[in-house]
Amino acid sequence: MIDPHTDRVLITGAAGEIGKALRSGLRAEWRHLRLTDIRPIPDLAANEEAVIADIGDRPALERMMQGVTALVHMTGAPAEHDLEMLFRVNARGLFDMFEAARLAGVRRIVFASSNHAFGCYPIEEPVTPAHPARPDSLYGVFKVLGETMLRYYFDRHDIRSVSLRIGTYRRLPIDQRSLATWLSPRDVVQLVERSLRHPDPGCLVANGYSANTRIKVRDPNWDFLGYRPVDNAEDHVEMLRGMGVDVDGAWEWPEHGGAFARMPERPARA
Template sequence: MDQGMEAKLGRVVITGAAGRVGPTVRTALSGDADHLVLVDRESVTADGENETAVKADVADIDALVRAFEGADAVVHLAGLAREASFGELLDTNVQGTFNVLEAARRASVRRVVLGSSNRVTGNYPIHHHVFPDEPPRPDGLYGVSKVAVEALGQMYADTFGLEVVALRLGSFEEEPTETRHLATWLSPGDCAGFVRAALTAPNVSFVAAYAVSANARRFWDLTGGESELGYRPVDDAARFAANFADDDPFWHGGPQSGAYAGADAILPYVEE
């Protein structure tokens, strides 16, 4: 992938291609990439000659190396996107991301885009405007696993020269389905825009950026993503505000992750 050339992306691998975000990214990149390699532990069907489907788990580093051969970039979306036991999260999110980064290094892939999460800072209060360089405040074990994902990306960038972008994805939905989404919504269009920008931005070493739509009530600063990746989101959850009560208790205070944070949300997984 030649930096500065935004029209074509070369050969791009998508892990977790059959997941919630994967199909949107696949569709968005299909016209820009020379070839897409779709990796998932579930069966995926290639659509035409410019796609290759690979059934593989991120636990299998040798399979990842084979899938990554000749690739210019990897978009890593595979993993657990929910609270779970620490062991599950270590195996799937942390070990899985290590395997992806290490396979990328072995296969001489230039750039890796990591699907991180807003939950790495989910315990900041809702009145706090968070910048990407502020200390992590994960809201649970899932958030902790994504802190480790970003740390691995930083280490591979610093140590091995990989170009790594960690996108702290907001609440990816067709449209907001709960009050919190008025702040945290990530529309499919903006999700595609952030991923494309993360693949094409020049002069990247390591970048962590919030990938969230331009919601008037958002908690997270977008200037980093705009200045370092060159993408400004266009959608705003405010147009759905009439669907939700103005006096919802979420807005009275508490952590940005709302019900996803706190002892009641975490103890079932700690005491398993």
């Protein structure tokens, strides 16, 4: 278990939407929060310190990791970026961050993976974290890489970790698919906190959703973590219906990854 009163936690991507939610939800209990992002991090509390750095700056990563017990790695390039950016941030940067953590003696890593790590499974199949990965995009491929790297760091270096296959993180659900995949701000805080406080998660993969009525996965490892989501996308069905979203018809996408699984990619060379 990571002790919120004595252990320093480093949160990457702290200026992003999930990072903001984590700061708001954790700062009251966690006494030593170190925050990093390439963008400014405003309104620091007394128990927060900020390090502005690029994930490609390996010496900066090694410096910021000093004295850190747990890493919450939320930095990532979104799926719409090209291969070069995805590789720089979500592959090379990911390795540099994890390796800096190892060299500094970090004991726990919580990683923002994605449900796009299994997005090519048919929606009728209730996927569990025990299923083999079936990424639906290069973005998903690099998330699987992160999960695999954490298995290596567990087996070789005894670093405990939780990879969170985060679904649709928004303040409110946004479409039909998010009625199954929504993760609310207060639920993401609870999920990360449970991942930090668990006495021994081993090398765990867990789904990152709220308690949605229309959830399409099974055995998400929530009981093991002690995660009890409190929000449900179904509470916002009328809002979506009023926006013209079809919440009553057949499921729109045939795979768990939604549109990702069928997006056109660069054509093969002739």
